[in-house]
Amino acid sequence: MGDTENTAERPDRPDYALQAALEGATAPPPPAPPDCPHCALPQDRYPTLHEGHWVLLEPRIVVPAHTAPPRRRWIITPDGNAMNLYPWPRTTVLRQENERRAQRLFNLSDDRYLSDTG
Template structure:
């Protein structure tokens, strides 16, 4: 295993540095199993997929599948028949194609990329979901006694 004190976001030194740089660039830096598939910033559970970059994982918004042409290039992720997530980059989507959204553009605690207007709505929804994680029952209830 790699040095645990290393600042490199991957567990072992890369065999193919270009692939790991590309994964970092695309945001495929999620912790792999057995770590839970949660965002380290907002603690929301996400769908985690392996990528074509060895040892690199991506968090995608759960239950969100949108028409590919509505997302800007380089934000379109599809799940291949092998269950691997693949970024379509600049490829023009086929008519009717649908894709997944990377959580990093919808995370309420990361700087908004604002490449896509729908991300603003997702960030707001995720902020509300994350806030509910920290609201304990009974807080803010009127005193009945």
Template sequence: MGEIDNVSSRPDRPADDSDHVNAAFHALLEGATAPRPPAPPDCPFCDLPQDRYATSYRGHWILLEPRILVPAHTVPPRRRWVISSSGTALNLWDAEPLPGTVCRIPHRIACPRLEAEDHWPWVTALRGHNSRRSQRLFDLPDEGLPDAG
């Protein structure tokens, strides 16, 4: 058969500049809006340190809740993130996870300064915990501190 001149890396989309626009749109849709290195991996809303991972969307990073691995079947679709062997964070979207799969959750659903996405009671508890942690960063005791003047 003849040669194929127009080969796209994705069979369902044309290979043109719209791929970059689509990737940026999907990155925003998935919450891959973390500050890029070398900026610290802190949430821009609550200032809590997070785990930052590169995503499959070139130039886009995601903040994931640190030290929290959750059975993937307990997390609603589109909130399940897995870390590939290369260290890239991948959103499972609507794919049904295999039994025993664990995933990470994006910080934005547990951020105490963003509008709540109450998917599960334990995320509400985690948001409360993060709120207390965040307050400790800003609420210093008034009494017992020496006067600056």
């Protein structure tokens, strides 16, 4: 039996401000214009999964994920939200597994080559 009288209630929604800032989801919400704070050119503004936080992305530009810094890799979900895959544990584990497999395959090739020649 737990002591529930001294337990503080948790908020219904977590505070996403720090995580959103780390990911660059710092765009002003509508109705503010979606202009880049650095160059003043218009951008595409997307809501993020961090409630109340928005991100500005270059319009009509798609770049390979490996060319963007890890915390700046955004995808647009079918419902129109921008989602940063970096903080999601599943993608981190998948990336580590792919790296492990590639390393194992690379080493396997070296071992096979050495055993055939020796």
